[in-house]
Amino acid sequence: MAASIIDVARRAKVSTATVSRALRGLPNVSETTRDRVLRAAEELSYAISPHASSLASGRTGTIGVVLPFVNRWFYSQVLSGIDAVLRANDLDLLLYNLGDARVHERFFARMPLRRRVDALIVLNLPLSKAESEALVSMEVPVAVLGTRVPGCWHVSIDNAQGATTAVRHLINLGHRRIGMITGALGDPRGFTTPIVREHAYRSVLAEAGIPYEPELEAPGNFGIEEGASAMARLLSLPDPPTAVFAESDLMAFGALRTLTRMGLRAPDDVSVIGFDDHETAELLNLTTIAQSVAHQGELLARQILDALSGASEEPTEVVVPTRLVVRGTTGAARVAGPRTSPEHPPEPAADSAPYPGGPPERHPDQHTRTTAR
Structure with a gap:
């Protein structure tokens, strides 16, 4: 079985975001850390996906948003906050509604947003360990509302x-x-x-x-x-x-x-x-x-922008009061x-x-x- 970015991160003892940045030659990664990541990738025979490299450059201009419901007030408010920030930065929003348990399962089996988005925002989805790792394996920045996922940016309330x-x-x-x-x-x-x-x-x-x-x-x-x-x-x-x-x-x-x-x-x-x-x-x-529901959406979108620009090297967490x-x-x-x-x-x-x-x-x-x- 081929090694994944998660395997490299574990071997190098860094986050998946750092692995992604190090392998792409992006800034804000120390030479010591970059060498450790490259050595781990070589030991595991891991090669970064060419699709992931193109996505990291922002060539699609699209951010994916995955959510469980589109007809609930809460989610419409979060989306309005996300959309306001993305539009102000000339980015498009690609919405994927999981709808029910069957669609949820099919999404993670097929990962249809792979190669189609620069980054992903996930709204309040209960995720298994395998599903969390599937998100990280897309090798794009992922911001999650609610559920904490290792290696992903995060916004929540208490x-x-x-x-x-x-x-x-x-x-x-x-x-x-x-x-x-x-x-x-x-x-x-x-x-x-x-x-x-x-x-x-x-x-x-x-x-x-x-x-x-x-x-x-x-x-x-x-x-x-x-x-x-x-x-x-x-x-x-x-x-x-x-x-x-x-x-x-x-x-x-x-x-x-x-x-x-x-x-x-x-x-x-x-x-x-x-x-x-x-x-x-x-x-x-x-x-x-x-x-502040719409504000939570704004924060998620800003986390993604920071991740794509290199301003945020490691995933950050925000708890909205x-x-x-x-x-x-x-x-x-x-x-x-x-x-x-x-x-x-x-x-x-x-x-x-x-x-x-x-x-x-x-x-x-x-x-x-x-x-x-």
């Missing part, structure tokens, strides 16, 4: 910290019965953002001495309709929550809609907090955890549960049955994984 801030805000307002609308996707690829935020929710409850109750979690699939159904499910409980943390603003919008249809109000009956600071959040007066934005949908706990009319009790969605046998088990270290949504 999902655990953001969710922790949200739940602590509700506890500080006196709430003890706090529901959560999760982003559980039911996707076999194993997106971990919902898991990280859910773990943070449970951890904060434990820190506050609040018992965890599985029935207070309802899946919302990062959508408005699903968020509305999840809130209906929570309101149908014999002892409903006085506050709800939704893992995204879109799910929070659905939750607020359900409250309105039930003749209830936030925060008088139920406090609601979201996550994202969607442009509609201010219009609906939603308390939320703000993250989140912040609590308090508006009008959260307030002090006043009652044991929301007031509902006996004539019009909230009806749970058809798919709102509790998790069979309790919530899904989580590996204890999953909260350290930065993720996709």
Whole structure:
């Protein structure tokens, strides 16, 4: 089996980015390091791909972007940030939507963007070790949003910290019965953002001495309709929550809609907090955890430009901060549960049955994984 750039990097004890630069004769590589890389490449009989050499010169003028969804607000915002930077630098964007698990698997089997792009940006994809190595083996700069991949540039937010801030805000307002609308996707690829935020929710409850109750979690699939159904499910409980943390603003919008249809109000009956600071959040007066979504796209694109120009020799990592934005949908706990009319009790969605046998088990270290949504 022929040696790869990963094998050379391991032998020379440097990053794949340094190997690529050293073999192409690019600047910002010391002579000692370059000699070590050349010696490792010779020992392994490794020859740099002529296609990779041409791509490094920027001849295609195209940057590939791989993402799991094109119809979700979050990804459209990230793309807008990427596109703004690339257009300002006369670079084109080639989009590849993986769509579902089958397309995901086929992409990594065929690697269709090989030889077609100067660099690659990957948005919040759960990746196996083999898939991560396949990206690096393309021998072009790769920037990844969310999941950390050795040898690749990286941008993320601290999902655990953001969710922790949200739940602590509700506890500080006196709430003890706090529901959560999760982003559980039911996707076999194993997106971990919902898991990280859910773990943070449970951890904060434990820190506050609040018992965890599985029935207070309802899946919302990062959508408005699903968020509305999840809130209906929570309101149908014999002892409903006085506050709800939704893992995204879109799910929070659905939750607020359900409250309105039930003749209830936030925060008088139920406090609601979201996550994202969607442009509609201010219009609906939603308390939320703000993250700069488009800015994350800009940062990814700038990392790629630095890598292509030689300004960034080694992959860099940026963690974008989140912040609590308090508006009008959260307030002090006043009652044991929301007031509902006996004539019009909230009806749970058809798919709102509790998790069979309790919530899904989580590996204890999953909260350290930065993720996709």
